[in-house]
Amino acid sequence: MMTRPSAVITPLSTLPPLENGDKLTRVEFERRYDAMPEVKKAELIEGIVYMASPLRFRSHGKPHAYIMTWLGLYESATDGVELGDNATVRLDADNEPQPDACLLITNGGQARISDDDYIEGAPELIVEVAASSVSLDLHDKLKVYRRNQVQEYLVWRVYDGEFDWFKLQEGEYIQLAPNADGLICSQVFPGLYLDISALLSGNLAKVLEVLQQGLTSTEHQSFVENFSSK
Incomplete structure (x- = not known):
């Protein structure tokens, strides 16, 4: 008489999933995030988990693409800098x-x-495209970036039609204002105009044209030459 093989029961994972809050x-x-490859964006801010909602095209996807194009052109012309897109940053014990x-x-x-391919420490410049996340980006996250010495923090408030550029000065963020030509020029990355x-009007060609002016400036050339000599 043949006996039926017993069913193999796969035990459920004992690792709880990430959840908002x-x-x-x-x-x-990190343990829970690594175990959930289907989750594309989750953050730990002051010990609390925040998980992104689905991202809309005009309120996030397109503005994000403009920022990456702008910064990507700067990186391509500037030795000694590296650009990251949605890269996890290990800042301190309560913030990732x-x-x-x-x-x-x-x-x-x-x-x-790091050896396992994460950013450790504070990048010199961080950009957040804030639509539904504006309350987090301009409050708790701003405090975390300031405390961890992120030198320049940029927030594009898409629904408000505003762009904030903060510079760390004596432990506090001051908001930079456009100059007489309507430009803001980075004080950390020379030539980043x-x-x-x-x-804000969606004129990417003009954004890149102005950046090209910064890339041909004396300050940018000196920055690149200084890095090349190290």
Whole structure:
């Protein structure tokens, strides 16, 4: 008489899933995030988990693409910097954000790439495209970036039609205003110029034209030459 093989029962994972509002250590946050490859964006801010809602095209996808194009052109012309897109950043024991964009100085900068391919430490510049997340980006996250010495923090408030550029000065963020030409020029990355009005109106060609002016400036050339000599 043949006996039927017993069914193989696969035990359920004992690792709880990430959920909005969870209070976790950074180590536990990473364990759960790694176990959920279907989740594309989750952040730990002041020990609390925030998970992104589905992203809309005009309120996030397109503005994000403009920022990456602008910063990508800068990186392509500037030795010694590295651009990240939605890369997880290990800041401290309670904070592991995943900013929309970040720009790092690679030689002698504040951050480094870990052996397991995460950013550790504060990138010199971080950009957040804030639509539904504006309350987080301009409050708790701003405080975290300030405390961890992110030198320049940029927030595009899409629904408000506003762009905030904060510079760390004596431990506090001051908001930079456009100059007489309507441009904001980075004080950390020489030659990184932004025409705010062109960006907000969707004129990417003008944004890149202005950036090209920055890339041919004396300050940018000196920055590149200084890095090349190291």
